[in-house]
Amino acid sequence: MNKPTDPTRTIVSRRSRPAKEPLSREQIVKTALDLLKQEGTPGMSMRKIAKALDTGPSSLYVYVANLQELSAAVLDEGLCEVVLPEAQKDSWKKPLIDALLSYAKVLYESPGLAELSLSTIPIGPNSLALSEYLLQRLHEGGITSTQAAWGVDLLLFYGASVAFEQASRNQQGTTLQAAQTFYQSLDAKRYPMLVGVQAEMFSGGPERFRWGLEVILQGMLQTDTRS
Incomplete structure (x- = not known):
């Protein structure tokens, strides 16, 4: 015998639930970031990203070939x-250094991004725009093509390593005080x-970072890649 229906009970149909946003490469990348x-x-990790998107890890591979490709994106x-x-x-060096300061700041404010930058080569419009910008400024400074190509890699690595260290x-909540006391x-x-x-050894701050960039740039100006 059927039980009488409770008139106060609210029945929610699955069809009335908000539809889940269709999975896309852009959505996967933003969630991973x-x-x-x-x-x-x-x-x-593919498992954590899939869980955040309420899907299975295998679904992600429709949009990205592997974790390396996703990391680059x-x-x-x-x-x-x-x-x-x-x-x-009147100056090619100042805007170049300012761009690298901004680059290091972005990585510093997102520690995971700083770590990723040391093991991954980014491929996309933003990284291309940054490299193109740096190459243009180096060209304006009279730096040859080979030196500029190698130099961009060195400048970005320097910025990323400093950002990651800090x-x-x-x-980790550590300071330089222990090292200073030891010295x-x-x-x-x-x-x-x-x-x-x-x-x-423990002084400098932002000026020390600028000094490091100046050292790299001066080396690029004075070093002949043919030697």
Whole structure:
């Protein structure tokens, strides 16, 4: 015998539920980037990305060939926040350095992105725009094609490594104080040079980063790739 229907009960049809957004490459990349910013590189797993999208890992491979391809797309998506200043007639170096400062800042503010940048070559419109911009400024500075091509790689690696080091230190809650204390205890007779520059070893901040860029640029201007 059928039980009487409860008149106060609300029946929800599956058809009345909001339709799930169709899966797409763009959606996968954006979700992966969000997880990367939240959890670092451990968040960049196909299983976690699929779970966030309420689908199975196998569904993702319809849009990306593998994790390496996805990582390249995610890094490129993150680089959309890099600011490329207007070119200046009287200075090629200032806008180039400002662009690299913006690049390092974007990576620093997203530690997972900084880590990804050291193991992944981004392929996409944002990374291409950044490389094109740097090559244009180097060309304006009179740097030859080979030096510029090699130099862009070196400049980006320098920015990424500094951003990763500082972001990792902040994430782990560590400071330079322990290292500074250790250097202050060194034997001046055994390590006279280190004792003499111990203050400078831990100084600089943003100016130190700029100095590093200047050193690389000066080396590019003065080094002949044919030698």
